[in-house]
Amino acid sequence: MTRVPIPPADAERRNTVCQFCIVGCGYRVLKWPEGREGGPAPGENALGLDLREPLPPNSDWIAPAMHRIITERDGRRFHVAILPDGRCSVNHGLASVRGAGLAQTLYAPDQETKARLHVPMILGPQRHERTSWWEAVDLGSRVVKAVMDRWGPDTVGMKFFDHGGGGGGFENNWAVGRLFFSGIGTRTASIHNRPAYNSEVHAAGDAGLAPLTNAYLDARLADTVVIVGANPYETQTNYFLDHMAPNLQGATLRSKQAAFGAEPVEPGRMIVIDPRRTMTVAAAEAAGGADRVMHLDLEPGTDIALLNAIARVILDRRWHDVDFLRRHCEWQTFESYQRSTLQVDRPAGEVVAHAARRCGIAPERIREAARWIAAPKPGGFRRRTLLHYEKGLIWGLKNYENIAAIVGLGLLAGNVGKPGTGISRLGGHQEGYVRPPYPGGRPALNVDESVRRGEAKVFWVGGCNPVLTTLRAEAMERALKQRGRIVTDALHATHGAPVGERVAAVVEAMKRGGMFILVQDIYLTATARHAHLVLPAAQWGEMNLTSINGERRLRLYERFMDPPGEAIPDWAIAARFAKRLRELYLDDRNPLMANRFLDFEWRSDEDVFIHARYQFDGGANDPMEGYAGVTYDLLRRLGNEGIQTPVRMVNRVPSGTVRLHEDGRFFTPSGKARFIPAPLPWPGYGAAFEAQRRRYRFWVNNGRTNHIWQTLYHHRHVPFYRDRVPLPYIEMHPEDARSLGVEPGDLVELSNDVGTVRATAYPTTAVKRGHTFMVFGQPRGAAGDLVSDHVDPTTTIPYYKGAWADIRRIGPQPGTRHVSFRPQNVAG
Amino acid sequence: MTEEAYGSGPERHRLTRRRFIRTTGAAGAGAVAAGMIPSRAAAAGTGTAGYPVQPIVELSALAPETTVPFTYPDDRAPALLLRMSESALGGVGPDSSIVAFSTLCTHKGCPVSYRPEHRLLICPCHWSTFDPAKAGGLVIGQASQALARIELRIESDMVVATGVDGLIYGRHTNLI
């Protein structure tokens, strides 16, 4: 019978934050030895609850998924329960589907997570073979040094996490940044999901805005929340459920009255700009009623036209915030924005009608959206609108102009730096970005190209899986396989030879096009399979780490268990390589190079944090990063409430920042925000996409979904999640499915001029006819196989949502009998 | 009913069906008089390991797309029996169309309700959505498991509850 053991009253307690999405919900960790159990009376258990009676709704119930038995390195076994923290103001005790299963991701030798990497490995003749840390670090460092010395630092390519949460944290990010930027000095760097090392929101930065301006509280206070290209019910779950939905329901009216005094308040409204009718739309309607939710289901790639048309209506109706524009914006940029972006030389009706045709949205709805965003409230009070965007815009047609459009719309009506407002990305993963400056310029080097073309001689991948997630994924894998093979042969030929000889052979192989591949990760990923060296990393819960969430809330994620086998934190891996490189350069009598690898002598997670902290004191140039006075001890005291960055010393006390730009200052030399004028009202698809669009029948959108995190690297080892998405699914309109003879659950093949991929059909009216939506990054089928390697030349960000393909039915897919294909967007 | 050879199939589903075979195999041990009015009175016979055997409704009274609320395994555990118009995983009766679930949402314990137009059980609190034809599995939403499934069998003309597969919200064990 299913039974969850009762944690005893003296169970060990730790605080942590969910390792997954940007929202960063607080969780409590309870740990106690196997063989012991608490009692059901309130005084007998760590929950302090009477478990002799069923708990009422919204209690601290430990679901079976929240519990696991773990084994430490010394063989001792413990119960671990991880449950949502009712005292955390981010989630108030709510778990998401992903967070509720955190315990299922813990390493356990008798569960599927035993697949974790335990020991360093080198690619042997047949398969990966165990090696020692010393040998792995020595060989890897010698190869890196040989490549740097012969071809220069830019031939050492890297693709690494830059996350907070499970993907990294400040500690690991700082160490990785120091190794690659201060030490090696390569510009051939890229961030986990994209070809280059760049911001995804350059335009916001150029406008002087921080990427994450608002507090989650603002979603409770806003009159209108605008969501562009994002699906927060599924992918920023508790931000939606615990902050946005209560506002739509009218449950936050008292907070609004308390904050705004005489200003009239009412339940919030929501505008969702997304080609799909997502669960967010359905849940928002269930929460607030259909008349308070507006869904603008635009055609792909037309966001710029839509956002700018809404802005034009606002300007025309004179709903813009003249006072804010005069005092806090660079007026010259506002003038050019009016002319080139809002096309004030043309009649508003014509501009709106033109945009409406382009976007497939009726002109009245564009006008109505403008009203919801900026029409003054009774008494002449300004409407408070919170604008959020994410990958639909970031990975849309033109990254830079897309972001410029939403930023312009936000600034126009003064919606930043005030309660209930903000212009922020919603975020995907958590943030923990502290690194020395990237040595390259803008636009950044395209690492994927460098790997494919043969310029990178070393490719070092950490905590990401480009074989599944990059664009033109098949070509990436081919490069890893073919170029890696040349080095593999050299290693085999010198098996057992002294390391110097092996390195010489590797260098010779590189002259023939070979590439040496290192992967540090927690599982043997599809990318790691091609690696010559595989380095086992510790994960969340196995080290202390710090990160911020989508409202910049900095917390300590406490260590509560050992990493498996010989796995160590990523920062420690970076430090071992740095130390070895330093020794090798000292042996070479090259103190100049050796000194670039100084100061990696960290003894603990906190040492790394403190080292990083000194570089980020919250000065004028750090929009979000500022950790003045923060220590692990302070964070332990603050628990899951943490403190919002930037943290600055005020009267010698570390003080957080609830909301950015409240002082009316922006991160530009003038201190004023800038509009970024668009060269054209709508840039067009560009020749390659236009050709694809004409040639193939279906638009293939892609994105993340409710149950699974990223590439399922954990979730493929947890049946509950894996069984929901055993294959990538593709949503298609039921009539389109019918026309192809496709039944729910059938296997279909998508193909275009870039590649081919298979998926399971999920017919649903969530997508319009001719549109489809495919799960991103599923290990058994990568949407990236269809995406061309085109990038926005201004930012080196791909148009990841831009793929068109034909679809054909393969046949019924066995093994999907247990999978539900009922609608995912019904709600109330 | 045969086991599917599907490597990554749902653990719970496999378990469910093994258990289902076991319980139906035990039928006859607890014959319930036909025509008996559904009641909370303990019926004769055995359920799964300590669970009461409880008659719910007469099969002949159960048209397709009907629902019958009841409580199980005790009166603090609301549940819902459904006769669907399609066959359901783990279902009993005609075309395996009869299933029953605890209605306490496995997210935070709000009561789910059946939406016939979508053939889904939906929770009003955070909109977790469960498919009764797929063993109560989570279609979308924030619960970390399927709805606790009430194990059923048919005895004469009576649908009888015999056990619970999965933990009911708010309990560390189903029989508290």
Ligand code: FES
């Ligand atoms: S209680 Fe049912 S979805 Fe939260």
